[in-house]
Amino acid sequence: MQTDLRGRDLITEQEWTREEIDTLLDVAWDLKRKRALGESHAYLRDKVMAMLFFFTSTRTRASFEAGMAQLGGHAQFIDSETTQISHGDTAKEIGEILGRYCDGIAIRQCDWNFGNQYIREVAQASRVPVLNMQCDVYHPFQILADMMTIQEKLGRDLRGRTINVSYAYASSYQKPLSVPQSLILLMTRYGMNVRLAHPPEFALMPDIVQQAKDNTKASGGSFEMMDEFDAGFKDADVIYAKSWGCWMATEDKAESAVIGKKYTNWITDERRMALAKESAIYMHCLPADRNIEVTDGVIDGPQSVVYDEAENRLHVQKAAMALTMR
Numbered sequence: 501m502q503t504d505l506r507g508r509d510l511i512t513e514q515e516w517t518r519e520e521i522d523t524l525l526d527v528a529w530d531l532k533r534k535r536a537l538g539e540s541h542a543y544l545r546d547k548v549m550a551m552l553f554f555f556t557s558t559r560t561r562a563s564f565e566a567g568m569a570q571l572g573g574h575a576q577f578i579d580s581e582t583t584q585i586s587h588g589d590t591a592k593e594i595g596e597i598l599g600r601y602c603d604g605i606a607i608r609q610c611d612w613n614f615g616n617q618y619i620r621e622v623a624q625a626s627r628v629p630v631l632n633m634q635c636d637v638y639h640p641f642q643i644l645a646d647m648m649t650i651q652e653k654l655g656r657d658l659r660g661r662t663i664n665v666s667y668a669y670a671s672s673y674q675k676p677l678s679v680p681q682s683l684i685l686l687m688t689r690y691g692m693n694v695r696l697a698h699p700p701e702f703a704l705m706p707d708i709v710q711q712a713k714d715n716t717k718a719s720g721g722s723f724e725m726m727d728e729f730d731a732g733f734k735d736a737d738v739i740y741a742k743s744w745g746c747w748m749a750t751e752d753k754a755e756s757a758v759i760g761k762k763y764t765n766w767i768t769d770e771r772r773m774a775l776a777k778e779s780a781i782y783m784h785c786l787p788a789d790r791n792i793e794v795t796d797g798v799i800d801g802p803q804s805v806v807y808d809e810a811e812n813r814l815h816v817q818k819a820a821m822a823l824t825m826r
């Protein structure tokens with residue numbers, strides 16, 4: 501267990517050691533248990549965390565806000581559009597100023613080729629920990645909640661288990677690469693056999709893919725890429741098929757919509773779930789485009805763990821806040 505995490509930023513889980521991540525998960529289970537028993541766990545009494553959003557959210561905002569209250573502190577919602585950020589407050593100014601008012605700063609900034617850089621600039625200027633609530637490259641708290649959920653369902657030792665991280669079609673908007681990228685980075689560190697399936701235009705960032713490959717060398721897992729949707733499901737233990745944008749091919753919304761239309765058959769349905777192990781679980785970070793990305797039958801079916809997955813956002817985030825903001 502690594503107990504010295506006070507003051508640490510969490511911008512990508514890749515920058516935390518395996519021991520540090522295991523500590524965070526261990527604390528998350530303890531906090532989940534305490535909440536179930538109604539035990540007080542006000543580790544952050546009188547502390548304030550700024551939550552700065554440049555992009556919409558349901559789960560992330562609600563879970564960070566609830567979590568901070570349960571820890572005895574307060575989470576302050578700051579919307580980029582309705583503050584002077586929209587008139588030019590810089591990342592450095594935000595880091596300096598919010599760092600003086602608050603005990604932690606959490607940020608969601610998903611703009612392509614900008615979000616991660618912005619969060620790092622704030623962190624550079626801030627005297628308090630900075631937590632990444634999702635950027636263009638990473639979504640660390642989603643993936644920590646995913647890891648907690650997988651370990652609850654399949655057991656703590658995930659070596660030899662197969663996860664299918666797959667593209668699925670959606671019509672709503674060009675979603676960031678952050679979920680599949682953080683998934684392949686973390687799951688390869690736990691000895692899993694990671695499959696990444698997507699059409700050619702929906703590639704992830706090459707350096708992230710290389711890091712995922714490198715992770716398998718230390719963990720003993722494997723990493724395989726495929727461009728056929730059905731193949732990813734075969735005998736898998738975990739199905740995680742979700743939409744993302746073809747950012748590496750184009751940033752143009754109209755062009756990406758045209759490309760996406762070629763893959764409307766990339767929908768997780770009952771036939772495809774039957775290709776996976778009978779015990780396989782279905783995961784999705786949500787929101788999902790129902791009956792476009794996944795059928796109601798699958799997402800509401802017996803293999804779906806999406807609500808446990810959403811709940812675990814609360815517990816991992818509370819663990820991270822309690823460990824870094826004490």
Ligand code: CP
Pocket residue numbers: 556557558559560561634642785786787
């Ligand atoms: N999964 C997730 O991050 O959900 P929100 O976009 O609603 O926060």
